[in-house]
Amino acid sequence: MSSATTLTELEDHIRTRYDELSKRLQQVAAYVLDNKNSVAFETVSVIAEQADVPPSTLIRFASAFGFNGFNEMKQLFRSNLLEETSSYTDRVKLLKELEGEAASPEEPIEILQEFSRANSGAMQQLAAQMSVEKLNEAVDILHKAKNIYVVGLGRSFSVSSYLSYALRHLNKRAFLIDGLGGMFKEQLSTIEDDDVLVVISFSPYSKETTAISHALSGTATKQIIVTDSQVSPLTSSSDVCFVVKEAKVEAFRSQAASLCLVQTLAVSLAFKR
Numbered sequence: 001m002s003s004a005t006t007l008t009e010l011e012d013h014i015r016t017r018y019d020e021l022s023k024r025l026q027q028v029a030a031y032v033l034d035n036k037n038s039v040a041f042e043t044v045s046v047i048a049e050q051a052d053v054p055p056s057t058l059i060r061f062a063s064a065f066g067f068n069g070f071n072e073m074k075q076l077f078r079s080n081l082l083e084e085t086s087s088y089t090d091r092v093k094l095l096k097e098l099e100g101e102a103a104s105p106e107e108p109i110e111i112l113q114e115f116s117r118a119n120s121g122a123m124q125q126l127a128a129q130m131s132v133e134k135l136n137e138a139v140d141i142l143h144k145a146k147n148i149y150v151v152g153l154g155r156s157f158s159v160s161s162y163l164s165y166a167l168r169h170l171n172k173r174a175f176l177i178d179g180l181g182g183m184f185k186e187q188l189s190t191i192e193d194d195d196v197l198v199v200i201s202f203s204p205y206s207k208e209t210t211a212i213s214h215a216l217s218g219t220a221t222k223q224i225i226v227t228d229s230q231v232s233p234l235t236s237s238s239d240v241c242f243v244v245k246e247a248k249v250e251a252f253r254s255q256a257a258s259l260c261l262v263q264t265l266a267v268s269l270a271f272k273r
Helices: 007-020 023-034 036-041 044-051 055-064 070-083 088-099 108-129 132-144 154-168 184-188 207-216 256-272
Strands: 148-151 174-177 196-200 222-227 240-243
Touching: 007 023, 007 070, 023 036, 023 044, 023 055, 036 044, 036 070, 044 055, 044 070, 055 070, 108 256, 132 222, 132 240, 132 256, 148 154, 148 207, 154 174, 154 196, 154 256, 174 184, 184 207, 196 207, 196 256, 207 222, 222 256
Parallel strands: 148 174, 148 196, 196 222, 222 240
Antiparallel strands: none
């Protein structure tokens, strides 16, 4: 089987296959599900001791879920731990604790150079792998929409707010769903069948964003999804789905490729109109 690309996906695989695992592998499964921080920080020998299994059992467990080794599987736990740390200051401290003091550049010019290189590669990949048909279909959907609703929370908020800003400058009726005052339900209730919902969300995927998308799934309201994985919980609701691989420098992901994509949609719509 192919290995999971996110911790959530791995946890789902473990729960689904738990009953078919051997007793030893079930011990490992229970431990990794209940001790995510320990798996991220500790060595294989320490984890094996705490799970009361030989180190070789950890290797067999990782192999059973498509990984080349247990340390490869550990990277999902580390990435998830970094993503869940909202404070950038705490994230830097955690990164140093996980990977050592020399893990990342610290001088401003070094950080700029790293992000510039990474963003350049991400946007080249975006252009090279983009489906012409998907782009054209998305622009056509936006062109025909009576109203366009945009939702993207957390780190996706800057992308969603820019898109709603750009659409309004095209004299399109665009509305940003932000849940201000806890009014997600009220904002959602105004969406009609001939409207379009643009959903922007990346791992670890906002629960509110996912709930809004799923609530409109199966209705006549079309959805354009911008996300980061083919197995994102949003893909099943999409009429058009864009999978964007953002640049990442250590624990910090960029938004340049996503902004480039939504800017392309807005400017393309301007030419179509």
